Structures are given as structure tokens and as C-alpha cells.
Amino acid sequence: MSAITVSFTLNGRATTLTVSPATTLLTALREHAQLTATKAGCSQGGCGSCTVLVNGEPTLACLTPLAHVEGQEVTTLEGITPVGGLHPLQKAFYDRFAAQCGYCTPGMIMAAKALLDRNPHPTREEIAAALSGNLCRCTGYLPILDAVEDVARQNGGGER
């Protein structure tokens, strides 16, 4: 069977994966790099549960051919989790009961991180807009928006 080899930076580490040509970043992360935090929800760009960062920008891993990340920087939820601790977004999601089944959570946190990296003190409307491509079937979103707003407030905003 044919294969392609792709080298990129994955959570800060130089990584080279050999995969079949049509392999998506999502499959590569989950099945080749054994990083399973990133979830497959629809594989068609409709749910956002596979959201990761490519060069800091939120990206749907299910619609990204692995070949596209050659030489790029990919960050997954594993990559923002400090050893033995939590990222402020993770802490806020935990405290706010923002994860029920937990399946959309990794994508939600990555989408929120992309927002806060660009805009440390977004309004609630800006938070909602940034997460509008990420579906959650359990929570009704309120605790998720609350959690991101908590972090925005810690950043010195949120009430603008």
C-alpha cells in the first residue's frame, strides 16, 4: 500500500508520521500519534469536536489532510495541559460543570484557547461567536460560556 511521510511539530515536538495518502490529521493524531484527546464527532466539519490548533489557529482536524501540516505547528489538548496541573480553561470547565459527557470538551477548550490567545478579554458575545462551530448536545452551552467568561475575567476582561 502507498504511504506518505509528513513531518511537523506536534505539541512542541518534532514528529514524523508515515500514513496512507488520504489520512486526515484527526486519524493521524488518534491512531498514529496515539493522542486521543481530539475526538471524531462527524468527520464532516459539522460539530467541531476535532478542533485543534494549527499555527495557533483553530482547525478542524477531520477535514485537514495530514499532508497539509507538513512543517506546521499542531497543538492538541494534550499539548496545553501542564504536567500535573490544568490550563486555566481546563480548571474553569471543571469548576463550572462545563463537561457532561465530555465528548465535545477537548474541541471546545481548543476553540476557546484560540480565542483567548488572540483576544484575552472577549465579551460573552465574542465567546459565543468563537465557539459557534462547536456543538454540545448535553449542556445547553451555558456552563461552557460561563467557564470561558471566567477565564476572560481572570485575564482582566469579560464585562466590556
Added chain:
Amino acid sequence: MKQLGIVGQSVHRSDGLGHVTGRTTFIDDISYPHMLYISMVRSPVARGKIRSIDTSKAEAFPGVATVITAKDVPNNLYTILCLIGIGPNDEPVLAEDEVMYEGEPICAVVAESEEIAREAASLVKLDIEELEPVLDVEYALRPEAPKIKKWGTNTFTYDGKDHCQIRFGDVERGFAEADEIVTGTYQLSPIEHAPIETHVCVAKPEPDGRLTVHTNTQALYFTLDNTAIILKMPSNRIRMIGGTVGGGFGGKVDVLTEPITCIAALKTGRPVKWRWTREEETRCSSTRAAVKIEMTDGVMRDGRIVARKVRSLQDAGAYHRHSPYGAMKHMVNVVGPYTIPNVWVDVYCVYTNRQPSSAMRGFGVTEASFAVEVQMDRIAKAIGMDPWEIRLRNAYRNGDMRPFGKITEDATLIETIQAAAKLVGHELPPELAQMHSNDEGGYAAAQRATA
């Protein structure tokens, strides 16, 4: 109320840290070396006779391990409710001679990757003689409609009847006495559970001949027992592991992935994963039943509901799964939390050539509540009464007889109405504000007195 220690406190979720770090192990996160993947070939038509299935091209496709058809299934019949005495079993694991809905599983391609399995599945050639599908529940009940079930009817049989029923009081006398007759028809559409995690199952043969099965079923033992019967294996030869589910809402109780994944693992001797696509989740998993409810109420000008007659049709789809039970749950809840002295309910579980409906968050009740509560507003409108008042006056009180012969206890409908009014700043008149679920007031008492 007794003060307790840890009960009543908003402690953190025990799985919360796993969820926020992505370290919770969902079924799709489980992989084994040399694992194979399944892609299902499904019926392209809503109803038809299978003339032939040609799997040769798929089997010859590089990377395909095997193709599984009905003849590979030891006991090719789901036994969803047989453990609790509901039958007959009506759904094959894989279609044999006929297909009953678009998306019905026909054969499973097992291959080295999902990508290979998907492409090989597209090469399976089906020869199906298409038959007229029955899609409309009213049509399904008519004599001229084709009878789609092998036993010769389009309805589930309850104790010799084509429906289940409640008979309470004398509904015709109630209508005769009523000042107004209020009718309404209510229709729901098939609704998908849409958990963000689709169905996933991983089955792994063990050296001792046992099978380890990871599944996101909502009901492990139910799945274990059903799978064991289908595989004709003693249940203790299978170890079913689950307990963590990425959203269920009733959509993961139908044992749809485990038997086939196990058969694939046994046939190939390798671990096998079957992860449903989103389209399969949307179009082939069960839905909430589309229900049609016709409701006729006899109402007095003072707001008392004195009679209620309901005809309800549950669209079970092609196979019954949990619908016969849902219809009964519907039957006892379609009168609503109100005391009505004369009640007549007929609920039909009707088969159509549609993806089967089954359990979904409150099924039977959600549909009933929708009809009952819109009907309450219709009644209020018909007699010129405030929607808060019509509910408070008719609300059941503790001690009232329910139409299914159970005495009401734990009633607090009135209290929630009053609390909701307070929450939105709607002031209720003193008489209504003072009602409670243990009072002797309301029309229930008057009805008891006249009954």
C-alpha cells in the same frame, strides 16, 4: 427535610478532570495492534426483496479480511425485549431475504483500515427487487395497505388487540355532559439523538476463547445477554466493558453494533472496531418515534375537564425495538397530570418502512406532554380562562385516582406552577396562589363528589 452531609452538595464531577484533560477513555480511544475495521453495506431502498448479494469484488479488494453476511450470524434475530417477555422477535441482525428500511444492514466488510473497508463496501453488488414502501401510519392501518410484517399486520399486537388502551369512567357520558368539546391533533417528527459520539464497539478475541467487548451501550447487561443469544455463546464467555458514553439520550440501547463486531472478531481471530459514521448515526440508528395524537376533550364552562379521548399512532418504523414499550408509557402519560373522571385512550404501535424508532429521552412522555399541554391552552382559549388557572384547577392532587388505577402520590404540579409564576413575576390571584397538592380543592374534588 433531613439535613445530610455530602448528599445535596455540588461536589465536582468525579470524571470532570478526565473530561477537561481529554484523558477520559471513550470507546473510540481504544485500539489494539492488528485491529480491523468494519464498514456496513446498507439497503438503498425502503422496502424490497433481496435477490442476490455479490461480495466477490469486495472480498478481492486489497486489505479486506472478510465480508460478513446473514449466514455468518449464528442466531440472526435481535431479541431486544424477549428477556422481559415482549415479542415476537422481528429484526434480523443482517438482512436475509428482504429489506424493510433504507439503511438496513446487509453485509459487513471487515478490513485493515476504515478507508479500505469503506471503499470495498462500495463494491458490493446488491440485486434488490423494490417493493412499494409503507410510510404513512394512517395508510398502514388501512385494509388496502400492503402488510409489511411477516405475521400479516402492520401493528404490534397487545393481548390480541392491535392497540393498547385505557378505559376509565364513561367517556361518552362525559362528552354528553360537557359544555364544550375541544379537539386537537398533534404530530411529531422523527428526531435523532445526535450524541456527539457515534456508536462505537471494539471486540477482541482472547487466548482462552472469550471475547472482550468495549462498547458505549447505555445498558451493558442488556447488550451482553442479547449478544450472547445472537452468538449462541454462554454469556460468561463474553466480557462487556463500558460505562463511559459520549452522550446517549436513549440512542445507545438497541444493541446495534456489538453482535456484528463480535462475529467479525471471531471469524478473523483479530480485534475489530466498528465506529458508525455520522450519516449512519443520523439515518440508520433509531429515532424518537414520529407520533400522531388526536385528542378530544369534554370541558365545562368553569374549566373542569370531564372527559378525554385519545387516539395515538406511534410510528415504530420497520422493527419494534423499544417502541411497544414506549407506546404503553405513552398510554399512561397521555392524560397528563390532571384529574379527569372519564378517559378513553387507544395507542397503536404501527410499522412503516422507515428506520426504526426506539427509546429517546422521555419517549412516550415527551410526545404526550407536548399534546396535553398545547391542548390545555386550547381548552383555556375555548372557555376564556387564563392558562395558569386552567392548569391549577385541573391539576391532580395527592389521593386522586389516575386513569390507570393508581392513587396519586408525590404530586407537586401545583407547586411548580406557582414557583414558575413567581420566577417570571406573574402574580396569581390569592385563591390560586394558596392551592397545594394536598388540598381538597380544585375540580378534582368536585369531580370526586359528583362521580
Added chain:
Amino acid sequence: MTAEAFHLPRSIAEALDLLREHGDDVVVMTGGTLVMSAINGGQLFPRRLMSLKRAGIDQLRAENGRFEIGAAVTASRLASETDLPLLTQAAAGLGGPALRNQATIGGNLFAHAPYGDLGVALMALDAEVELTRKEGARTVPLADFFANGAAARRPDELVTALRVPRPSGETAWVRLGRRQAATAPVATAAVVIERDADGRCTAARIALGAAGPAPMRAREAEAALVGQPLDESTIEAAAQAAAIGCEPPTDALASSWYRQQMIPVVVRRALSQIAAAAPAGR
């Protein structure tokens, strides 16, 4: 056989060589959102994949009142790096934020209705599409590109750029969707109006989305505007005229009937926005 190769050419010349060499065997993508979705969904089994993402067609230049936009420019870049009305609005409303980082202006021209809002904006802006083959490039009006369907692109050509003049008139973008974000449109209207000192319309371009198999111009509505003041009766006449000749798709989001009803609504709202922003006779 499953896919044998993934080509990531570093130039359009290289891409064109590959296209000529492999012909129908190669499926071309830019951002990948349409092609990868079809592959994942089991609707497409390509032998070869080629992505133009690194082919050097992601420049965004403004010159002499014209924008030259490489086919690989993403929706999020359109929204943040251009100030072209309509196009920025269309880009900002496409999918969710992550999808906008992937979906490209070139790829969006190949989206099936009701998708393809960027094309609607581009059509109202009177954009041209650049098609390149080994022998050289040609430019065709976007309206012709859409009108010709699959035949618009020759087998050995690639869409490499869009040329978009800055509109001289007033613009309005109105889009109805079944939810507030991340959804295909029920109906879309992109409007450019030029008015004289008396407030009479001297030129009008109205493009509609989800009104047919591809973005289309509402010529009759445009005709109803030219020479008229932008008052209520003109707006109404144009709104009604906009629905003429439309054959909107039926899908799970909306029926053709409902979309047909909404075409006058989006056009009316767009024209009313313009009328309200700068009253006639300004």
C-alpha cells in the same frame, strides 16, 4: 485501490504538470473542506489527491481599486485582511471559526447549493475568475463561470485567482439561515447599488444564493431598480422581481417553496438597508 498519492505542489506550474499527467485520476482541493468531507463520508474514492494549499496562490493584493485574491486565500483571511464589503460579510458568516480557517475562496466556487456564499458576494461585486493551464491563463466573468456549470473549467485548468473590483456604490448583505451560525443559507442576497445625486439608481447588481444550483444574478430585479428612486414601491417591485426564474433547492434545511418565499424578503431587506443608511436625495 485506496488513494495512491497525495501531491502538494509548490507552484502552479508543478500543479499543472501533475494535472496533465494524471488527468481524471487526480482530485484537486485547496482547503480540503469539501473533498475531505466527501472522502470521510464515503462518497469519493480518489486515486490521487492534489492540494493547491502550498502552490503559491494565497496572495491577497489590492491594486488600482482592484483586489487580486489567490484561490487559496481562506475565508478568515478574507474577513480580516480585506475591506471589501459583501465579501468580508460573506466570509465572516461561513461555517464556524475553524472552518473559516480552512475553506478557501477558490474551493467555495465548487460548493453545491445552498453552500457557496462567497460566490454570491463575488458575483455582486462583478468579480472575474482566473483559470490557468500550462499554455497560460484566461479570465472569465464569474457569472459565466457559474452559468457554464461543470464545463466552466477545462480538464487541464485550475482556478488560481479571483479579480474583484472595489464597488463604487452602496452595498448590503442579507442572509437567512435556520440558525445563527455554522449553517448553509436559506436565502442570500448581495446587493450593489449606484445612485445619482437625485437618489435614482443608475446601476444595480443583485446576486442571490440558494436560489438555484449556483449563485445567480437577479436581472429582472436589477432592471426594476435602474432609473428609479430607492423608495418603498421600487424596493417592493425589485423584491418581487428577484424571485422570477429562481429554482431554489429543497433540502433538509428548507423547501424550495420556502426559499422562493424568502428571496423577496432578503432582497427587500438588503435594499431597505441601503435606503435607510443613505436616504434618497442625499
Added chain:
Amino acid sequence: MAKVRGRGIASVSYPTGMNLGGDPTQALVFCQPTGGFSVKLASTDLGQGLKTVIQQIAAETLGVPLESVVVDTGDTDSAPHCMGTFASRGTHRVGNAVIMAAQEARRALLEVAAEELEASPDDLDISDGVISVRGVPDRTLSVFDAALAAHFKYGRTISGRGIYLKPKSTVDPETGACDPDSTVAHATTVADVEVDTETGEVTVLRLASAYEVGRQINPAMVEGQIAGGAVMGMAHALMETVYPEYPALRPHAHNLSDYLLPTTMDLPEISSVVLEYPSSNGPYGVKGVGEMTANSPIPAIINAIHDAIGVWITELPVTPEKVLRALKERDAAQSAATAAD
């Protein structure tokens, strides 16, 4: 373009549990040598939080800190039977079974402690992991020491078995008489909506609900169910269907791009109040709040639409198209009536 507003209410009851052929769940509880407790279940957490509430119920019953209890769900090799997670039965059935198992384990623990403390087991209490003789505050023994003694000195097991069975109730085929549930929870929802009469679009502005759920084991998680259910109910009312032209099979939804769920941008204001009237048969008075939260928003929204535009639209989902058609019919009927005058 006209936007009109309306308010609707709806009140619902919701039964706890399934009653078809009997509805059982079992639990095992055992204590490790140093006082940690393990609860063995074959039950499933769908995200509603079963693991957490069971941990709370077990800790409460045993009298040990939350951290001393580990809840192991989901392995048929190590845990006894559970019907499954559906019908709002989880907290009620599993909770009752766990209380029974935990009480048996607690009794075994107290019997060991009684020997160590030279007291009657009936005179002992456990609180926060410490066993004490009632009325004699200085005579105490930690659960840690009691567990060690049980394992290594007395050779006793500190474990418990629990089952809860809602027995089968046969349904009278003629009258429908039966006992279909264990207890009933209640809710009332007030919906405020805005209808765009030009497009037929309905915007839910507010969903305010009062719930009565027996006892709340974990109020934050009850609130989570209410908010999640409110949004799902709104979606059922206005958006969701696999077959928009039911009973026709075409068009149909394929995926999460055309099977519509609300996004973060589609949310109404959601508020709630929770009342607690403990049930007689639920664990610590629990009724169940898992499923019911999607129910009352649906009719409340439909009633609010009627309040706004004076038309009953009773086919779900109430799409903009259905509203628009209803408005056209209403207006046609009105002008016909005017013409007849």
C-alpha cells in the same frame, strides 16, 4: 417586517423508572484493608453524572469522606446486573441498590468496630471516616483501623450486596390498569418568544422553569440537566427532524450540518428554580431529573407562538416554513371574513 412577541406556559409530570418486566439493579460494595470502599456497578454514565451521585450516596450511607469511595462502572466480569441507564431510572434504582449494599457493608464494619471498642454495634456511629460510641466522644476508632482489624485480626469481609427491584406490573388489557412508575417529578416552564411574521422565524427569548425533583443529590448537576434539556427542548420544538417532510423519506438530514442543533449563538435566557419534596421510595428522596427537562419547553414554546400570532401550529418541528404557511392561511381567512362582512 413585523416582530411579535408571545408567552406560553406548560406544566408536566415525569415518571421515574421503567416498568415492563420488572426493573432491577444490583450493586456490590466492599472495603479494602485500609478503609477505602469500592462500589461495583454495571451501570453507565452518559454524562448525566451517575458516577458522581453514586459516590455521594455511598459516602453518605457509609459515613466516610467522598474520597474514600471509588465507583467502578461498566464491567460485566466484576459487577452484577443493572438494567441500564434510561427511563430516568439511574439515580433512583442504582442509588437504592447502593444504599442497601452500603448499609450491609457499614453493618459489617460496625460489628468489627464494636468488638474493638467493646460496645454494641447499635451504639456506634460513623462520620467522616471515624467510628464513635454514641454519647462517649473519646471512644473512637478510625475506619482505617477497623478495616485493618477486619482483614487481619478477625477474618471478616466488610462488604455488602444491594438490589432494587421495581416488580413487574401487568397491564390490564381492557382497562389499562397498572403501576407504571415509582414516583413522579414535575416541572412548569414559561417561554417567551418572538415571531418574525415576514419569515416565520421563531426566536426563543427566555425559558424560565420551576422543577420539583424530590431531593437533589448534586444541585450543580441538576442545574446542568435543566439547562441542557431546555436547549434540547427548544431544538425539538423548532429545529429537529430527520425527515422535514415526514412521512416522505426525501429530503432527509445526513449529518450535523443539516440535522439542526442549536449553537452557542441560538440560546435563550435560561433560568430555573428547584423545589425539593422528597419521594418516599427514592434514595434520600430522589425522583429523577435526567429526561424530563426537554419536555415542558416544547409545549411552552408552541403556546407562546400561539400567544404571539393566534395560530396553533401543532406539527413539530415548527419550522419557519410552517409558521409562514400558517400566517398566510390566517391572513387569507381573515380577509375572507372581512370580505364576507
